[in-house]
Amino acid sequence: MHELAISRAIVDAAQRHAEGRGVEVVHVKVGSLRQVVPDSLAFYFELVARGAACEGARLELEPVAALLRCPDCGREWDPAPPALAVHEPLPAGALPPIPGFACPECDASGEVLAGEQLEVEWIEVDEPDPAEVKG
Amino acid sequence: MHRTRIRVAEDALDANQTIAAANREDFDRAGVAVVNLMSAPGAGKTALLERAIEAGLGETRIGVLEGDVQGSLDADRIAHLHVPVAQLNTDPGFGGECHLDANMVRAALAELPLAEIDLLAIENVGNLVCPAEFRVGEDARAMVCSVAEGEDKPLKYPLMFRSCELVCVNKIDLLPHIDADLDRLLANIEAVNPDATVLKMSARSGEGIEAWRDWLAALPRRVAATA
Secondary structure (H helix, E strand, O other): OOHHHHHHHHHHHHHHHHOOOOEEEEEEEEEHHHOOOHHHHHHHHHHHHOOOOOOOOEEEEEEEOOEEEOOOOOOEEOOOOOOOOOOOOOOOOOOOOOOOOEOOOOOOEOEEEEOOOEEEEEEEEEEOOHHHHHO | OEEEEEEEEEEOOHHHHHHHHHHHHHHHHOOOEEEEEEEOOOOOHHHHHHHHHHHOOOOOOEEEEEEEOOOOHHHHHHHOOOOOEEEEEOOOOOOOOOOOOHHHHHHHHHHOOHHHOOEEEEEOOOOOOHHHHOOOOOOEEEEEEEHHHOOOHHHHOHHHHHHOOEEEEEOHHHHHHOOOOHHHHHHHHHHHOOOOEEEEOOOOOOOOHHHHHHHHHHHHHHHHHHO
């Protein structure tokens, strides 16, 4: 659901850097803690890009796994974010897996080292050849 | 034509963050502490604000910014309590957005008597997903989770639960009538956000309202102390 708003933000950032040139590819790093559904983001991206410099551009998503670190004991771990219920219905009576944001060792609250990215890493744009500019 | 790769390395929400920072500066200059109050629709954000205001915030002068897709039902409720209130609708001009962003709040700044208040409560659009992504210039984030929503919600919406320093567990008066497991709800909140302050309350019975009222009333002092 937040994918619509996120696609708008991605398209805006890409167009600002494209400075009027047509955009062919937009490469975005997405941390697993952002709970972005890739198909949904791709769907909205295409809609939002219509009629703008990003129209028809390919959206490349690079997933980034989550990593937490305990400020007390230094242990690092992946909190294994919960699977989205829509994709994997749980058996009746089963509880969803609990992500561990507290240190499995000493229970302190973990610092996020990775997994919260939502970063437009690079874009590819069409650049006119020098000859074309002269002509 | 040839293709050129341009390095961007920019958080997609940077543009929003920039405007949020500008809002925050304006709030700081006016000496107003801001709480961004979020929840699913119907969890009780407006009712809890009403109860806190009725209970009395002491010397803290509160103002409220109501965010909704449509209508002014919530702002009308707050206005009855004789505190400054402004309504922000995301429907006209903002594409019916399901959350407030920094730019929308910026557009509403002129309607808020910042010089006359110490605390601004921004009631976000009811939604457990999108509002978590967009800072609006707040000092603190708080959320309401009603027990009727089910104990699994922190696990399904960890982004929201992790972004808030206070979780108001509302509608505890309903516990005898529903299957929700309060202990499991509290354990799930603890699992996704071990640092959160959790307050149990009922807007209907009034139980636990004092602690929530005290948290709100103390926010301006707390913000001033860390400035």
